[in-house]
Amino acid sequence: MPTNLIGYGGWLTILVVAAHVVVRIVAPYADPVLLPVVAALNGLGLAVIHRIDLAKDTGLASQQLTWMTLGVALFVGTLIALPDHRLLARFTYTSGLAAIVLLILPMLPGLGTQINGARIWISLGPFSFQPGEIAKMLLVITFAGYLVVHRDALALAGRRVVFVDLPRGRDLGPVLMMWVVSLGILVLQRDLGSSLLFFGLFLVMLYVATERPGWLIVGGLLFFGGATAAFRIFGHVQSRVDIWLDPFADPDGSGYQLVQALYGFAWGGLVGRGLGEGMPQRVPYVESDFILAAIGEELGLTAVMAVLLLYGLVVERALRAALISRDGFGKLVATGLAAVFALQVFVVIGGVTRLIPLTGLTTPFLSYGGSSLVANWVIIAILLRISDQARRPLPDLAAEAETDPDEQATQVVKVVSER
Amino acid sequence: MNKPIRAVSIFCMFLFLALMANVTYVQFWKSDDYNTDPRNARVAEASYSRERGQILVGDQPVATSKPSDDRYKYLRVYPEAGARMFAPVTGYLQLGSQTGIERSQNAVLTGEDPQLFVTRLVDLLKGETAQGGNVVLTLDADAQKAAFEGLRDTLGPKGEGSVVAIQPKTGRVLAMASYPSYDPNELATHDSAKASETYQALDGDDREPLLNRAIRTRLFPGSTFKLVTAAAAIESGKYHVGDDVPAGATYQPPGTTHRIGNDGRGQCSPAKIGFATAMEFSCNTTFAQLAVEVGPEKMREQAEAFGFNNSSLLDLQGQVQSVYPTGVDVPESEGGGTRELSLAETAQTGIGQNTVQATPLQMAMVTAAIANQGTLMRPYLVEQVQTAGFDVLRTTEPEVLNDHAVSARTAGELTDLLVATVESGTASPARIDDVKVAGKTGTAQRGDSLCSAGGKPPYAWFVSFAPADNAEVAVAVMIEEAPDRACGEIAGGQLGGPIAKAVMEAVLNK
Numbered sequence: 001m002p003t004n005l006i007g008y009g010g011w012l013t014i015l016v017v018a019a020h021v022v023v024r025i026v027a028p029y030a031d032p033v034l035l036p037v038v039a040a041l042n043g044l045g046l047a048v049i050h051r052i053d054l055a056k057d058t059g060l061a062s063q064q065l066t067w068m069t070l071g072v073a074l075f076v077g078t079l080i081a082l083p084d085h086r087l088l089a090r091f092t093y094t095s096g097l098a099a100i101v102l103l104i105l106p107m108l109p110g111l112g113t114q115i116n117g118a119r120i121w122i123s124l125g126p127f128s129f130q131p132g133e134i135a136k137m138l139l140v141i142t143f144a145g146y147l148v149v150h151r152d153a154l155a156l157a158g159r160r161v162v163f164v165d166l167p168r169g170r171d172l173g174p175v176l177m178m179w180v181v182s183l184g185i186l187v188l189q190r191d192l193g194s195s196l197l198f199f200g201l202f203l204v205m206l207y208v209a210t211e212r213p214g215w216l217i218v219g220g221l222l223f224f225g226g227a228t229a230a231f232r233i234f235g236h237v238q239s240r241v242d243i244w245l246d247p248f249a250d251p252d253g254s255g256y257q258l259v260q261a262l263y264g265f266a267w268g269g270l271v272g273r274g275l276g277e278g279m280p281q282r283v284p285y286v287e288s289d290f291i292l293a294a295i296g297e298e299l300g301l302t303a304v305m306a307v308l309l310l311y312g313l314v315v316e317r318a319l320r321a322a323l324i325s326r327d328g329f330g331k332l333v334a335t336g337l338a339a340v341f342a343l344q345v346f347v348v349i350g351g352v353t354r355l356i357p358l359t360g361l362t363t364p365f366l367s368y369g370g371s372s373l374v375a376n377w378v379i380i381a382i383l384l385r386i387s388d389q390a391r392r393p394l395p396d397l398a399a400e401a402e403t404d405p406d407e408q409a410t411q412v413v414k415v416v417s418e419r
Numbered sequence: 420m421n422k423p424i425r426a427v428s429i430f431c432m433f434l435f436l437a438l439m440a441n442v443t444y445v446q447f448w449k450s451d452d453y454n455t456d457p458r459n460a461r462v463a464e465a466s467y468s469r470e471r472g473q474i475l476v477g478d479q480p481v482a483t484s485k486p487s488d489d490r491y492k493y494l495r496v497y498p499e500a501g502a503r504m505f506a507p508v509t510g511y512l513q514l515g516s517q518t519g520i521e522r523s524q525n526a527v528l529t530g531e532d533p534q535l536f537v538t539r540l541v542d543l544l545k546g547e548t549a550q551g552g553n554v555v556l557t558l559d560a561d562a563q564k565a566a567f568e569g570l571r572d573t574l575g576p577k578g579e580g581s582v583v584a585i586q587p588k589t590g591r592v593l594a595m596a597s598y599p600s601y602d603p604n605e606l607a608t609h610d611s612a613k614a615s616e617t618y619q620a621l622d623g624d625d626r627e628p629l630l631n632r633a634i635r636t637r638l639f640p641g642s643t644f645k646l647v648t649a650a651a652a653i654e655s656g657k658y659h660v661g662d663d664v665p666a667g668a669t670y671q672p673p674g675t676t677h678r679i680g681n682d683g684r685g686q687c688s689p690a691k692i693g694f695a696t697a698m699e700f701s702c703n704t705t706f707a708q709l710a711v712e713v714g715p716e717k718m719r720e721q722a723e724a725f726g727f728n729n730s731s732l733l734d735l736q737g738q739v740q741s742v743y744p745t746g747v748d749v750p751e752s753e754g755g756g757t758r759e760l761s762l763a764e765t766a767q768t769g770i771g772q773n774t775v776q777a778t779p780l781q782m783a784m785v786t787a788a789i790a791n792q793g794t795l796m797r798p799y800l801v802e803q804v805q806t807a808g809f810d811v812l813r814t815t816e817p818e819v820l821n822d823h824a825v826s827a828r829t830a831g832e833l834t835d836l837l838v839a840t841v842e843s844g845t846a847s848p849a850r851i852d853d854v855k856v857a858g859k860t861g862t863a864q865r866g867d868s869l870c871s872a873g874g875k876p877p878y879a880w881f882v883s884f885a886p887a888d889n890a891e892v893a894v895a896v897m898i899e900e901a902p903d904r905a906c907g908e909i910a911g912g913q914l915g916g917p918i919a920k921a922v923m924e925a926v927l928n929k
Contacts, residue, residue, distance in 0.1 A: 208423040251458050263461050265445045266453030279461055301446040305439060312435045319428045323421055331420050335427060342431040346438060355441040 015072045022076045027388035045366035055281040060368050067370035071377030078381035085385045089329045092145025099138035102131035103185045119189045130371035132194050144332035147209035155210040193359035204339040244357035257284045264297035272300025287368040315342045321387035330386045467491040472528040472551030476558045481505040495607040503600040504567040507631035511603035527552045538806045550807035557591035557802045561925040566596035569918035575903030581632035581779040584894045584922050587787040589817040590796030597632040634738040637776040641863025642701045643880040644771030651721035652709040653829045660832040663691040670704040672766035679707045698836040699844025703770045710769025715760035719743050724824040725785045734800040741781035744774045783895035786882040790890030793830040795821040838887045848916025849883045858883030860911030870906035881915025885923045892926040894919045
């Protein structure tokens with residue numbers, strides 16, 4: 001038995017139980033499915049990272065546990081500090097500004113660090129942080145806050161061009177500008193995954209707010225235009241596509257990572273080689289972006305399916321919260337967070353299994369990485385808060401009248417004679 | 420806003436379904452393709468971590484796995500005593516590559532062969548790590564030793580050569596030696612830097628120690644090819660063992676000014692001599708004329724009946740085909756295409772020159788077919804496949820490759836000629852007391868000039884079988900280089916004869 005099973009397992013249990021108790025107290029009506037699912041994913045991630053530690057002789061699992069502790073602390077903090085998610089609507093513009101500042105931070109000399117060609121990290125002493133992970137959450141709040149106020153104007157006012165109703169510039173302008181700025185920064189930082197994520201997020205939220213499918217068509221066209229332009233202009237996009245089309249063209253060079261991941265998945269087969277029996281360390285960055293390859297190799301297709309189902313459950317519960325939420329802001333935030341989650345899972349898992357070209361993103365809750373883990377725990381806290389509000393029974397006015405008169409405070413009642 | 424949220428959830432469902440379908444494709448449908456991809460070092464590396472089956476000669480392992488406590492669980496070991504001797508057959512196991520039996524029987528040795536399915540299932544149920552199966556070779560340890568040490572001691576440290584011995588009735592390969600050889604342990608070591616350094620050194624060595632000359636080197640077979648010529652002549656019905664055959668001091672084939680001589684053997688000079696005499700003294704003038712009389716078509720058919728222009732050994736990869744020319748390529752400048760062999764060229768093929776080329780394995784097959792009353796058996800190296808617990812899963816059944824390479828009568832007449840050659844002719848160094856031995860020497864000129872004229876030393880061959888009337892072993896010895904020997908000393912009988920004798924004795928003394 002691994003010596004640190006009790007240490008890791010015990011601490012994990014304490015964290016999860018603590019989170020559960022807090023949820024029961026401060027958000028009693030919250031969705032009961034989300035926390036167990038997320039805890040399962042986080043625990044599996046921790047186990048796999050520890051296994052990779054053993055192969056690579058690193059100590060990432062303990063760091064990940066530290067980050068998880070911080071994540072759960074922020075999760076608890078968010079639930080306590082945020083009794084009602086509608087409070088977030090007050091920070092519509094503040095969070096928008098904060099998102100932009102966070103996205104600019106890595107560009108600052110001395111603070112930003114370039115890792116694997118993407119300049120999306122900031123270093124503070126021994127810690128490095130990916131501000132984009134926090135920015136994506138802030139952007140959801142900004143979009144939701146703005147759209148919920150302006151949705152009627154966006155949906156109704158405007159001109160009809162061909163078959164699409166375009167809103168007035170002054171309604172769409174601010175949010176569009178905001179999106180362009182964040183996207184522009186990401187393009188400059190060469191972070192393809194996040195660009196794709198933000199674009200998809202923007203499109204989904206606009207569609208849900210306006211209820212106009214036309215936006216999806218416009219967005220789709222814009223996406224293809226943008227993708228083609230990026231393919232033409234940026235060498236690194238081209239090479240990503242080339243690797244995707246034929247990773248075996250250069251199996252020891254540019255295609256190495258993907259080829260090794262595919263060999264890993266295949267080597268795992270249906271039931272996997274068994275934890276500790278595979279060679280996940282052959283895949284570069286297997287502890288972060290490619291952690292699913294390690295799961296596929298050692299735990300097999302069954303485990304990969306289970307992970308996908310868990311992710312699917314998170315998305316489904318988030319969208320359910322959006323459906324039953326009674327306020328537009330809550331609906332939009334929940335949908336936005338669900339979309340971010342679903343797109344991120346799709347982009348990264350699609351990338352490592354060669355369904356789509358690879359773009360660097362973390363696998364939520366599984367991958368090693370503090371920024372992602374902390375941000376995702378906060379996202380779950382917000383989702384729980386929205387579901388708590390949505391599932392809370394309406395105050396029963398009739399019941400109040402039926403309470404025992406003896407229990408009620410004594411009061412003087414002026415009896416009016418009808419005589 | 421609920422309608423678009425429902426649409427979004429359906430969209431998300433499709434995203435997840437796409438991921439699930441794709442991952443099923445990768446891990447289920449494509450998994451075999453990826454796992455058998457030769458570039459997949461992961462699979463090879465995994466085989467280092469599992470107990471690989473043994474390769475056995477008799478009941479002695481010549482390749483085995485022992486537990487190791489470095490980065491892999493098992494180290495492949497080739498027992499010191501026979502490592503170099505068996506290396507051309509066993510091959511070696513290196514990270515990401517294997518050769519020899521290690522390669523051709525990889526599925527059995529790793530335990531992934533379907534024959535081992537039940538064993539694997541039992542291992543799984545017992546909770547044990549699956550073990551690979553064992554491969555038992557047909558080799559005779561004594562014959563192999565005689566062959567390898569014969570080459571080493573006769574040729575000297577700089578020599579190059581090969582020996583193949585076959586059991587004529589079955590096709591079992593009793594010995595397959597190639598010299599120089601290498602120590603496979605040095606390539607199987609887990610110290611990959613050292614292994615790759617050793618490989619570079621061996622690969623760059625001019626003497627090609629990594630080459631299995633028995634199946635991968637083809638040279639002019641020289642006079643040993645006269646067996647084929649004689650077989651074609653007897654099969655044609657024109658000549659029999661007691662008949663006189665044409666000879667002469669020199670022979671000028673039709674349509675050429677080039678003359679074929681006898682390298683100073685005066686016994687060949689009369690215009691007609693006995694067939695036995697021609698064979699005993701290996702008269703070039705006789706066999707060149709016989710080949711011309713038979714014609715290129717019949718010569719080729721006879722050579723192919725013995726296995727030329729074909730690959731017959733299935734147990735090792737990389738066998739090169741021995742060649743009897745089917746035609747001659749005409750240069751583009753002269754119109755291109757191919758034409759039939761001219762009579763002058765046919766005359767040269769009759770004495771194993773021109774474009775005739777054979778591997779030691781091929782010459783052993785020719786000899787074995789004659790020894791086996793004309794029936795050519797498929798040579799094989801894998802006698803049995805066993806489980807890790809030595810339970811026999813499969814024993815190879817001998818297979819007839821050609822039941823009429825020559826008729827039994829022709830085979831008998833050829834045997835008589837070859838027995839005479841050992842008793843009173845050039846093949847006398849292979850004589851064994853109280854055993855009737857049949858044999859033939861061969862000394863194939865390399866280039867135009869002879870040793871006496873300062874030319875390159877020839878290739879020396881020796882083929883034989885014994886006992887002549889009920890053969891248990893057929894041997895072919897090929898000597899490519901023996902730089903320690905004087906040029907004139909390199910002749911099939913002198914160098915090859917004693918080696919062949921030692922190998923035959925090793926088999927017969929059982």
